[in-house]
Amino acid sequence: MEKNQSTGNDALAAPAVSVDIVLLTLIDKKLQVALVKSRSSYLNGQLALIGGTVHPDEDKTLDHAVHRILAKRGGLKKIFVEQLYTFGSRDRDDRGWSVSVAYYGLLPITELEKNEQELTFYPVDKLPKLPFDHKKIVNTAVERVRGKGGYSTIPARLLGQKFSMLQMKQIYSAVLGEEIDMAAFRRKVLSLGIVRTTNEKVRLGRATRPSELFELVPGVVNFDSRI
Amino acid sequence: MEKNQSTGNDALAAPAVSVDIVLLTLIDKKLQVALVKSRSSYLNGQLALIGGTVHPDEDKTLDHAVHRILAKRGGLKKIFVEQLYTFGSRDRDDRGWSVSVAYYGLLPITELEKNEQELTFYPVDKLPKLPFDHKKIVNTAVERVRGKGGYSTIPARLLGQKFSMLQMKQIYSAVLGEEIDMAAFRRKVLSLGIVRTTNEKVRLGRATRPSELFELVPGVVNFDSRI
Numbered sequence: 001m002e003k004n005q006s007t008g009n010d011a012l013a014a015p016a017v018s019v020d021i022v023l024l025t026l027i028d029k030k031l032q033v034a035l036v037k038s039r040s041s042y043l044n045g046q047l048a049l050i051g052g053t054v055h056p057d058e059d060k061t062l063d064h065a066v067h068r069i070l071a072k073r074g075g076l077k078k079i080f081v082e083q084l085y086t087f088g089s090r091d092r093d094d095r096g097w098s099v100s101v102a103y104y105g106l107l108p109i110t111e112l113e114k115n116e117q118e119l120t121f122y123p124v125d126k127l128p129k130l131p132f133d134h135k136k137i138v139n140t141a142v143e144r145v146r147g148k149g150g151y152s153t154i155p156a157r158l159l160g161q162k163f164s165m166l167q168m169k170q171i172y173s174a175v176l177g178e179e180i181d182m183a184a185f186r187r188k189v190l191s192l193g194i195v196r197t198t199n200e201k202v203r204l205g206r207a208t209r210p211s212e213l214f215e216l217v218p219g220v221v222n223f224d225s226r227i
Numbered sequence: 228m229e230k231n232q233s234t235g236n237d238a239l240a241a242p243a244v245s246v247d248i249v250l251l252t253l254i255d256k257k258l259q260v261a262l263v264k265s266r267s268s269y270l271n272g273q274l275a276l277i278g279g280t281v282h283p284d285e286d287k288t289l290d291h292a293v294h295r296i297l298a299k300r301g302g303l304k305k306i307f308v309e310q311l312y313t314f315g316s317r318d319r320d321d322r323g324w325s326v327s328v329a330y331y332g333l334l335p336i337t338e339l340e341k342n343e344q345e346l347t348f349y350p351v352d353k354l355p356k357l358p359f360d361h362k363k364i365v366n367t368a369v370e371r372v373r374g375k376g377g378y379s380t381i382p383a384r385l386l387g388q389k390f391s392m393l394q395m396k397q398i399y400s401a402v403l404g405e406e407i408d409m410a411a412f413r414r415k416v417l418s419l420g421i422v423r424t425t426n427e428k429v430r431l432g433r434a435t436r437p438s439e440l441f442e443l444v445p446g447v448v449n450f451d452s453r454i
Contacts, residue, residue, distance in 0.1 A: 014241045015281055017315070017326055054242055054315070056324040062315040086313040086328045088244070088281070088289040097283040099244055099326065101313045 015088060015097040019065045020051035020134065021081065022104040022141035023074070025112060025121065026158045029174050031145075032121040033138055034112075036073050038131070042095070047120065049134045050074060051100070066103050074117040080157045081105040084141050092133045100132070104141035106157035149175040153194055156216055162198050164211035165189070194220045242315060242324040246292045247278035247361065248308065249331040249368035250301070252339060252348065253385045256401050258372075259348040260365055261339075263300050265358070269322070274347065276361045277301060278327070293330050301346050303339075307384045308332040311368050319360045327359070331368040333384035376402040380421055383443055389425050391438035392416070421447045 023034035035047040052069045059065040062083070070076040081103045088099035112119070122128060124142045127135055149155045155175040159167060169185045189195055196217050201210035250261040262274040279296045286292040289310070297303040308330045315326035339346070349355060351369045354362055376382045382402040386394060392413050400407045416422055423444050428437035 013283065015244045015283060017242045017244060054324070054326075056240065056242060056317065059324075060317050062313065062326070083312060085310060086289065088328065090283065090287050097281070099281075099289070099328070101315065101326070 013096070015099045016053060016093070016095075017099045017101070018051055018053045019062060019069065020049040020100045020102050020137055021066060021070060022084065022102065022138050023050055023070075023076075023079070023119075024104060024106050024124070024141065024145065024158070025109045026171060026174050027109055027121055029170060030123045031142065031174055032123050033127070033141075034074065034119040034121055035128070035130075036118055036120070043131055046131055047128055048131050049137060050119070062101050070105070074112075074119050076107070076111075076117070079105045079107055082154075084137070084144060087133055087137060100137070102137045102140070104144065106145070106154065108158055108160045110160050145175055146177065153216055153220055156194075162200065162213040162215050164202075164204055164213060166204070166211065168195070168214065193217060240323070242326045243280060243320070243322075244326045244328070245278055245280045246289060246296065247276040247327045247329050247364055248293060248297060249311065249329065249365050250277055250297075250303075250306070250346075251331060251333050251351070251368065251372065251385070252336045253398060253401050254336055254348055256397060257350045258369065258401055259350050260354070260368075261301065261346040261348055262355070262357075263345055263347070270358055273358055274355055275358050276364060277346070289328050297332070301339075303334070306332045306334055311364070311371060314360055314364060327364070329364045329367070331371065333372070333381065335385055335387045337387050372402055373404065380443055380447055383421075389427065389440040389442050391429075391431055391440060393431070393438065395422070395441070420444060 024031055025034070026032070034050060036050050037045045038048045050069060050073050052065070052073075054062065054065045055068075059068060063081075066081055067077075067079070070079055070081075084102040084104045086099060086101045088097075090097050092098055092100070124138060127138060130138075145154065149172060155171050156163075156168065158171050158175070165186050166182070168189065169180055169182055172185070173180045194217055195214040198213045198215050200213045202213060203210045251258055252261070253259070261277060263277050264272045265275045277296060277300050279292070279300075281289065281292045282295075286295060290308075293308055294304075294306070297306055297308075309332075311329040311331045313326060313328045315324070317324050319325055319327070351365055354365060357365075372381065376399060382398050383395065385398050385402070393409070395416065396407055396409055396412045399412070421444055422441040425440045425442050427440045429440060430437045
């Protein structure tokens with residue numbers, strides 16, 4: 001706050017501010033990230049994270065900018081997002097000082113299928129060439145989600161509203177990147193009180209018996225013990 | 228990235244970008260935050276968080292801006308800081324869209340005493356009137372440090388390099404805002420392997436017996452169990 005904002009137009013122009021979103025979903029039991037063909041003339045159609053500059057005339061807050069851009073680029077509404085980290089430097093964009101406020105979002109693939117969208121998906125460990133520091137931003141998001149995975153219900157955002165215990169185990173397994181014992185997982189999750197039965201059953205895939213469907217207990221987000 | 232950066236000078240000027248630092252220390256067994264008299268003509272000497280705009284010509288990264296400002300306003304070098312959260316909206320500053328990348332820092336009061344500085348300290352729960360959303364930024368930092376306090380060595384940054392077990396307990400107690408049983412704390416900390424003895428002893432305060440001095444085991448930052 002030492003300089004007046006109106007000095008921002010000269011050689012010391014204020015940094016360009018954009019938001020970038022690491023939208024993650026689970027496809028083929030793998031954590032995958034949504035990429036879009038950039039519309040900027042500078043990037044010339046290259047695949048990049050969903051993102052864009054903050055529009056001071058339209059966006060009230062950074063969160064609003066994120067949701068405006070998710071709606072515009074992916075037809076996505078009411079997505080769970082959390083701020084991840086802010087990357088800002090002289091070097092991340094050849095055109096000058098720039099700041100990217102990065103977010104990550106998680107959503108079930110079933111939600112994506114409902115939407116008209118222009119997204120393509122890549123496994124987080126097999127990314128194509130990405131502009132700027134987008135690869136670093138993806139890695140930071142994956143690290144955060146993996147770190148939280150053990151002690152939060154956040155990975156469950158990758159599930160639909162109702163899910164079987166097997167589906168839930170698969171999600172945690174994919175997020176944590178490790179095999180999880182089914183019986184131990186079931187016991188732990190039930191003892192932690194983070195899910196409750198919906199009293200509904202469905203036959204999933206080629207299963208011979210119908211599976212009980214669960215849902216998250218509202219309000220429980222973090223728990224101390226590792227899954 | 229949909230707009231060219233060069234459009235930033237018209238009505239849709241890029242947001243002003245500043246960094247603000249919640250510098251915490253322990254004084255009188257209370258977590259306190261460093262404030263400075265703002266040098267901006269807009270704030271007219273009001274107390275505010277240590278902060279300032281990013282200088283695109285001087286600062287290579289956001290972290291560099293933080294350390295430049297800490298050095299300039301507090302004479303503080305090599306301070307432990309972590310990015311906290313980025314606050315950005317149309318409303319937080321009357322002058323227009325602004326973004327504050329907030330950081331928090333922790334340092335022992337002994338380090339502060341060494342420095343020529345213009346800082347004043349207030350307990351985090353007895354703040355004076357602060358400009359913009361600085362009170363919210365302080366609260367977010369305190370919440371983060373308290374949340375981490377239970378399972379990280381981060382609060383130990385408030386200690387000098389060598390410390391007694393009692394001093395360490397007092398720090399965790401102040402950060403967590405709760406009384407901690409000394410014997411249980413000692414047992415836990417030693418069993419977690421986060422500290423080691425320096426084989427030195429000093430007589431602290433009015434103690435009749437000298438206290439053993441410990442130091443952090445390098446590389447241990449997080450641990451699973453709550454203190």
